[in-house]
Amino acid sequence: MAKITYIEFDGTEHVLDVKPGLTVMEAAVKNNLPGIDADCGGACACATCHVYVDDAWADKTGEKSAMEESMLDFAENVEPNSRLSCQIKVSDALDGLVVRLPESQH
């Protein structure tokens, strides 16, 4: 199990124990965390599962596909450490991961 911390825009922290194989988005949605909408259910089609990955974890979360890059390019409030959380698969290597949520997904 990997411990993932999600920090809402207002600072509220949620810590989840996530089964490897789920994406960072799926874990949030299944636990009804506010702040990640994931309208398309993980199809990389909507850019509403946007998160900011803590710099310490940037290189552990994998490379962005061209599709994800393009989608992110048009999301709201994009930063260099922005990712679509439906594209980050959880593994034991991500135990301790911290992600921050944007003010809004729309």
Added chain:
Amino acid sequence: MSEAVVSDPKAKVVIVGAGHAGGSAAAFLRQYGHEGPIVLIGEEPLLPYQRPPLSKAWLKGEADADSLALKPQEWYAEANVALRLQGVATSLNRGDRTVTLASGEVISYDFLILATGARARALPIPGADLSGVLALRTAADAEALKAALGPGKRLAVVGGGYVGLEAAASARALGAEATVIERESRVLARVACETLSTFFQDYHGARGVTFELNANVEAFEGEDGRVTGVRLKGGEVVACDAALVGVGAHPNVELAQDAGLECTGGIVVDLEARTSDPRVFAIGDVAHRPLPIYERQFRLESVPNALEQAKQAAAAIVGRAGPPPELPWFWSDQYDLKLQIAGLPFDADSTIVRGDVAAAKFAVFHLKGDLVQAVEAVNAPPEFMAGKQLIAKRTPVSKTKLADPAISMKEVAA
């Protein structure tokens, strides 16, 4: 029904329909702080789940019931959402504010959300009840279809819409043969432009799918109770081991209609997803709703719509501002193609193709004057995302810039 109806976060909410809209409504109510009891009634024996993967990842063996569920089982008890799975609502009494199930149970409500969805349209022709003649709406349907597919199996797909084309792509991925039988002269006739239809037919054709266009189906032929072929008017028979019928869906308005709610090819609602009865909401595939950008009412069949309306109803019940308005949008995944559509081409008087159709990386923009009404993008997320903004903000565009891929969409949309 003349008393003022106020929002009430302590009210008892009953949701009829445990699909994507119904399941999401329950989740948004709790997320928005609703404290009152929630009862979620669904005909299927399953917890709310996503349907889009049924024609894709599920068929290809890349998803299971757990990964499709909107929320895990534990969530419902923790969130105090009472479930009535395999519950069939047979009547609605708006005077008493009760819903009656086939089991005889009578459930009272303060607010009611109808999320009864749509059922797959069947072809009323001989052989329609042969084993192997399948629809693709529910997980049970998807199970049956998956069992029928495999190397060397032949799938006849009646209907060249999204369900049919996605299933054909999945069939090919599993090594099965697929023939798409379409009534019109092109696939996706109701939902996409000709450029897109031609592109998709060519792409499927290059991957071994065969097509019968301008074809009307007369009967399903069978042997020992199992389908063996689809007979077209004119006598030709498309041999098959299974036949998928994907010819559209009927909105399940009967409960609402019998209870005297206004229905027009869908239960009529406003932008709070409220019906003609202020205590009753209708959301998702069953609802006929306003589309502000297009100044008309329409029934949308999409996950984004189910979510948006679920939020609208939940917000109205709890008494908070509804979600920011969205425009209709859809996606379809076939092979390595991602089709993303924003808007609907109502009132369009011109189209512009941007990008390289042959390279499967392009977008078709539909304009009314210099305003983008809709965009259909294939492997072109910038066109889709920027297109969404242009449509929503009603920003005029330069057609020359739009047609020129050397000018970025960011610049076009500026």
